[in-house]
Amino acid sequence: MAVKQREIEIKGARVHNLKNVSLTIPHNQFVVITGLSGSGKSSLAFDTLFAEGQRRYVESLSSYARQFLGRFDKPDVDYIKGISPAIAIEQKVISNNPRSTVGTATEIYDYLKVLFARIGKTYDEETGQEVKKHSVTDVVNFITSFKNDEKYLILAPWRLKEGISTKKSVEILLSQGYTRVFVNNELVDLTEAKTIKHVTDKSFIVIDRLKHNLADEDYLSRVADSVQTAFYEGFGDAVVFQIDSKKYSSFTNRFELNGISYIEPTINFFSFNNPYGACQSCEGYGSIIGIDPNLVVPDKTKSVFDSGIAPWKGEKMSEWKDNLIRHAEKYKFPIHRPYAELTKSEIDLLWKGNKDIWGINNFFEFLQQNSYKIQYRIMQSRYRGKTLCPDCRGTRLRKETNLVKIDGYCLSDFILMPVTDLKNTFEKLKLDKYQKEIAERLLLEIKNRITYLDEVGLGYLTLNRQSGTLSGGESQRINLATSLGSSLVGIHVYFR
Numbered sequence: 001m002a003v004k005q006r007e008i009e010i011k012g013a014r015v016h017n018l019k020n021v022s023l024t025i026p027h028n029q030f031v032v033i034t035g036l037s038g039s040g041k042s043s044l045a046f047d048t049l050f051a052e053g054q055r056r057y058v059e060s061l062s063s064y065a066r067q068f069l070g071r072f073d074k075p076d077v078d079y080i081k082g083i084s085p086a087i088a089i090e091q092k093v094i095s096n097n098p099r100s101t102v103g104t105a106t107e108i109y110d111y112l113k114v115l116f117a118r119i120g121k122t123y124d125e126e127t128g129q130e131v132k133k134h135s136v137t138d139v140v141n142f143i144t145s146f147k148n149d150e151k152y153l154i155l156a157p158w159r160l161k162e163g164i165s166t167k168k169s170v171e172i173l174l175s176q177g178y179t180r181v182f183v184n185n186e187l188v189d190l191t192e193a194k195t196i197k198h199v200t201d202k203s204f205i206v207i208d209r210l211k212h213n214l215a216d217e218d219y220l221s222r223v224a225d226s227v228q229t230a231f232y233e234g235f236g237d238a239v240v241f242q243i244d245s246k247k248y249s250s251f252t253n254r255f256e257l258n259g260i261s262y263i264e265p266t267i268n269f270f271s272f273n274n275p276y277g278a279c280q281s282c283e284g285y286g287s288i289i290g291i292d293p294n295l296v297v298p299d300k301t302k303s304v305f306d307s308g309i310a311p312w313k314g315e316k317m318s319e320w321k322d323n324l325i326r327h328a329e330k331y332k333f334p335i336h337r338p339y340a341e342l343t344k345s346e347i348d349l350l351w352k353g354n355k356d357i358w359g360i361n362n363f364f365e366f367l368q369q370n371s372y373k374i375q376y377r378i379m380q381s382r383y384r385g386k387t388l389c390p391d392c393r394g395t396r397l398r399k400e401t402n403l404v405k406i407d408g409y410c411l412s413d414f415i416l417m418p419v420t421d422l423k424n425t426f427e428k429l430k431l432d433k434y435q436k437e438i439a440e441r442l443l444l445e446i447k448n449r450i451t452y453l454d455e456v457g458l459g460y461l462t463l464n465r466q467s468g469t470l471s472g473g474e475s476q477r478i479n480l481a482t483s484l485g486s487s488l489v490g491i492h493v494y495f496r
């Protein structure tokens with residue numbers, strides 16, 4: 001049996017200008033190859049060692065897999081012993097594609113998209129109620145909780161199609177085999193339905209009359225069939241009426257709440273590279289051309305009083321500043337405080353204004369309205385620049401995605417968080433039993449990658465950061481974290 005190789009042995013390497021080099025390199029250690037530029041460091045590490053590692057890996061694959069990978073030439077060397085499959089980390093910026101981010105480059109974003117599509121819950125913005133659609137199983141589960149022998153009706157709201165009279169509708173129902181309707185809490189035989197003049201929101205088609213009996217083995221499948229029919233006849237709505245307690249319970253299989261329809265989360269919904277998921281305001285670029293706050297307040301150590309608001313400096317425009325000063329006391333706005341030290345609500349007041357105070361936004365609206373005058377047009381253009389898109393906060397995601405949450409966080413929250421915070425948040429993420437079951441594998445992949453990113457010292461980056469703005473060293477570490485995060489073992493890592 002061969003002795004397990006503890007080092008890499010290279011004999012007679014002649015790639016490029018290597019002059020028949022032979023050497024050994026220990027395993028499981030951090031090895032640095034140094035030397036003058038052009039002395040052959042890369043020829044040795046990349047063109048000999050890494051190339052041979054790759055070649056052997058590909059050779060080990062089936063001939064079917066190999067045809068997709070192309071041929072790898074054997075480097076010019078007598079022999080190499082003891083090498084493993086290898087990954088190479090090159091010092092170059094990952095991508096200049098403006099749509100590539102730390103999140104997409106590390107694949108974390110791909111997993112987050114799936115995570116939100118699978119276990120994200122949609123909430124109404126105002127009431128905080130969860131938006132749900134009911135399945136047949138939900139209704140059956142509800143009924144299962146009834147007490148034995150409880151009598152109830154499975155109903156579908158009775159709605160008239162356009163141009164159809166009540167009389168005609170009754171005829172149609174009879175021809176479909178229905179025998180009763182339920183109107184104003186009363187069962188009415190369809191053959192006697194002549195008495196019904198109007199169909200109201202208290203009118204239902206009786207799909208089934210039942211007595212709760214779990215002992216009957218056909219019972220639950222009959223319930224399920226009837227619920228399914230109720231959803232169909234009710235155009236997505238079904239109602240269960242408990243006879244003794246006179247209790248109505250409504251179900252809908254449409255994704256809506258209080259009459260408002262919501263978009264059901266899918267993977268594409270969370271994909272900013274897809275027109276469906278991209279923010280509609282900035283078309284997925286994360287920034288828009290607008291008034292640039294940094295141009296409006298170029299020196300943040302200045303207060304409003306001290307002419308910190310650049311466009312309000314001139315004699316003509318100073319009436320805007322005077323207006324603010326005049327009402328400052330009433331609204332407790334600190335006119336002498338440097339802009340940088342203002343609280344969020346003070347900055348909001350300064351920009352948005354109120355019934356007395358003219359805000360900076362009102363000022364630019366005024367310029368816009370008067371832009372037929374050249375001096376206002378010039379002034380406007382002076383403060384325009386690329387600014388963060390207010391709808392998506394630069395995440396490029398359509399704003400409806402903010403309604404979909406996991407433990408109170410939306411996807412944008414996650415991708416705007418520094419990686420270290422993200423790691424801590426994921427460690428404490430509270431999920432219900434169902435979410436845990438579904439997300440287990442995804443969470444593992446996400447946590448793995450976040451942990452590696454943090455461990456290679458990139459905890460300060462956000463997943464939203466554009467790849468093109470990273471330094472060479474940062475990109476290199478991201479490549480490393482990505483390769484390690486994808487759970488390869490026993491690999492050699494080459495850095496350039």
Ligand SMILES: [Zn+2]
Binds near residue numbers: 392
């Ligand atoms: Zn946007």
